[in-house]
Amino acid sequence: MSCKVVLAQGISASYREELKNTIKSRNIRPKLVGFLANEDPAAAKYAEWTAKTCAETGVEFELRTCARNDLEDKIIEANQDAGVHGIMVYYPVFGDRQDQYLQNVVDVSKDVEGLHHKYVYNMYHNIRFLDEAKTKKCIIPCTPLGLVKVMEYVGVYNGILPHGNRLHGRVVTIINRSEIVGRPLAALLANDGARVYSVDINGIQEFHRGVGLQLKKHEVTETTLKVEDVLPLSDVVITGVPSPSYKVPSNLIRDGAVCINFSTFKNFDGEEIKKKAAIYVPAVGKVTVAMLERNLVRLYDYQNQDRAA
Ligand code: NAD
Numbered sequence: 001m002s003c004k005v006v007l008a009q010g011i012s013a014s015y016r017e018e019l020k021n022t023i024k025s026r027n028i029r030p031k032l033v034g035f036l037a038n039e040d041p042a043a044a045k046y047a048e049w050t051a052k053t054c055a056e057t058g059v060e061f062e063l064r065t066c067a068r069n070d071l072e073d074k075i076i077e078a079n080q081d082a083g084v085h086g087i088m089v090y091y092p093v094f095g096d097r098q099d100q101y102l103q104n105v106v107d108v109s110k111d112v113e114g115l116h117h118k119y120v121y122n123m124y125h126n127i128r129f130l131d132e133a134k135t136k137k138c139i140i141p142c143t144p145l146g147l148v149k150v151m152e153y154v155g156v157y158n159g160i161l162p163h164g165n166r167l168h169g170r171v172v173t174i175i176n177r178s179e180i181v182g183r184p185l186a187a188l189l190a191n192d193g194a195r196v197y198s199v200d201i202n203g204i205q206e207f208h209r210g211v212g213l214q215l216k217k218h219e220v221t222e223t224t225l226k227v228e229d230v231l232p233l234s235d236v237v238i239t240g241v242p243s244p245s246y247k248v249p250s251n252l253i254r255d256g257a258v259c260i261n262f263s264t265f266k267n268f269d270g271e272e273i274k275k276k277a278a279i280y281v282p283a284v285g286k287v288t289v290a291m292l293e294r295n296l297v298r299l300y301d302y303q304n305q306d307r308a309a
Pocket of ligand 1: 181182
């Protein structure tokens with residue numbers, strides 16, 4: 001078995017180091033507030049990692065727990081507090097459209113997760129800057145962004161191609177089409193040139209920019225394809241099915257593929273996948289947290305620029 005197992009700890013190391021150096025050399029103390037209003041053990045674990053990484057890099061992190069019906073008021077309070085530079089919420093809170101509403105209650109200038117409609121819209125439309133002068137990059141949702149960084153780290157992005165086209169020729173299957181991770185990730189990768197098969201419980205959509213990347217931003221087409229059709233074609237398989245019993249069929253994975261799991265559960269059979277994959281990334285949580293902090297430092301700078309203007 002020649003599979004290389006790549007851990008999120010190693011992938012995130014250079015980002016954590018860079019954050020630590022930036023915060024120390026500039027003598028700044030950006031503050032992130034995390035709101036926990038559910039009983040989800042995965043959310044508590046994510047909060048624990050956030051606290052640990054923040055302590056290591058020099059970010060001030062405060063976890064605020066509250067009842068879910070108080071969350072909106074608590075977010076508004078943090079929006080108005082100039083001492084808070086970034087806000088995040090551990091979802092799901094209500095598990096329905098109210099969560100989408102709450103994502104838009106977080107002030108756009110403090111949204112470290114990049115879930116506000118403005119950021120989501122810009123991402124789907126391949127708008128990469130907030131201003132015309134192109135001085136402020138848009139915030140990208142941190143789990144999809146983390147997955148992009150994982151793919152850069154393991155060499156899926158081709159560095160000799162221009163930025164924005166570095167996935168030209170790559171075929172990627174993503175098993176998850178949630179609004180938080182799977183659909184934005186499919187759009188990001190297709191905008192960067194990949195042909196993406198986006199799988200959910202109801203079927204498969206294809207995201208792409210056409211032959212020769214003729215389109216400026218991706219388009220989406222419905223397909224009648226099945227998982228057994230797309231897995232053997234895929235250079236990269238990314239999965240995030242929130243179920244302990246779900247396993248990606250290893251026999252369908254292309255020999256030498258890159259396999260990445262972002263679900264809390266192990267969607268790949270650890271032993272079987274190593275017989276097929278060239279690279280296996282079993283989890284990505286630590287990269288997500290590093291992206292969260294990177295977004296925080298960016299927003300901290302934007303807030304200071306706006307105050308100085
Ligand atoms: P979700 O429930 O909103 O979405 C699940 C998606 O998987 C849906 O698109 C659904 O159709 C699809 N799906 C479910 N069963 C399927 C099947 N059998 N075949 C094909 N598709 C199937 O969940 P979510 O918020 O996207 O989270 C998914 C997982 O990712 C969870 O385990 C969550 O904890 C984890 N997560 C990890 C990170 C991280 O940074 N590591 C961040 C966010 C979420």
